[in-house]
Amino acid sequence: MKQKNYNSYTVGQIVAGNFDAAKVFSRYRIDFCCHGHIPFAEACRNRNLDPEAVARELNELQENANGNAPDFPGWLIDLLIDYVLKIHHRGIRAKGPQTEALLAKVTEVHAKNHPELLQVQTLFRDSLRDLENHLSKEENVLFPYIYGMFQAKEEGVKVAKFHCGTILHPIKVMEDEHSHEGERFERISSLTNGFTAPEDACASFRLALQQLKQFEEALHEHIHLENNIIFPKALELEKEQTA
Template sequence: MIKRDYNSYTVGQIVAGNFTASQIFARYRIDFCCHGNVPFIRACQNSNVKPENVAKELDELQDRSAGGTYDFVSWPLDLLLDYVQKIHHRGIRINGPQIAELLDKVVLAHAEKHSELLQVQKLFHDSLNDLLSHLLKEEDVLFPYLYDLFNASASGTKIERFHCDTIQYPIHVMELEHSGEGERYEIISKLTNGFTAPEDACASYRLVLLQLKQFEAALHEHIHLENNIIFPRALQLENELVM
């Protein structure tokens, strides 16, 4: 087994190198997406887990085949933007309302005995509303310029400044909104005991918790790709190419 010195990496860098590591971090509730810039040691301490235990699992992961995972770091910027929009943005717009509809039915049937569902319902509806607004800001304002940066880089040309001088400002806003969503789903996870159905849960109750867990996992990948790969790369291109 080749051991890696994880202490010199942030959790975002570790996941960027092998996205399967996200499964280990998710199990320990280590935030690799919204706070991907946190050093490995500190992230483990924040989640009250021993760094050596997490490192051991990461080393074992490196020894196993990473087949079936995407090497996002090697992807060009335009492909990353396409993937985020066609997989994650589209997924939120399709899956979000369906989950909300089922959650409303489950709340109606079970909230009298499981009052925490009322808070879960409000958190998810608020999240969906905020996410839909967030997606539009990315698609209408930020991403078109990121495509322009990629095209300028590919053609070896310079590019005019972003309309508000630099993409640092909208990226900062996007990252703040990402952090808000990360905190929101952390609360949902705690309210549902890690998306675990109670013994008296019906099939719909169990299904909606599974869907919420999958929605959170997809959101983590979505935020990770933007915070830890797309945004840093775009800022570097802006620094190199803007006239």
């Protein structure tokens, strides 16, 4: 198979084209969601990585691909939003409180020897609070309008302009909030040594870190889908509707 040159792509575009690439980027803590607009080589250098070495891993991944990764870019925008709502919004609301409760118990027991848990607990609690506000804005303002634009296109009619002129404004707010969450979880990862359990960690401590890592991974997919696929599709749809 011909080796792909990634230097003309952003990290977000690479993951959009092959979601399995997220595994490589996540391992190296390359942010493909909040900073998906960054060119591949630059993103590698920002992590003190050799772009050619990372590219080899991506090409090996492509060669060994089994075709199980979802073709998110090929999905219609209404299906993408359905997926985000039913998988990610539901997941945050279901798994977030469970992880928060477990983290509270672990912090109560282990904070004396691991004071960083107090910061992690606060960061995660604040994240759930801010995410709930974020999800509500998507569900009540942005997504209904995008659904409306899609339906109007399907029916061959025009939709009324967004109440503040263009969806670019709420999208920018959503992207800014995504960036803030990405930075918050980067801090949580740093405090927990990449969600690595210390030697004296009990089973609950290890489980809490595992759940935090899974929450972050799901959040990364959520942000990637919106920033790199849904929002660009929505802006293009708006352009067609207002042409």
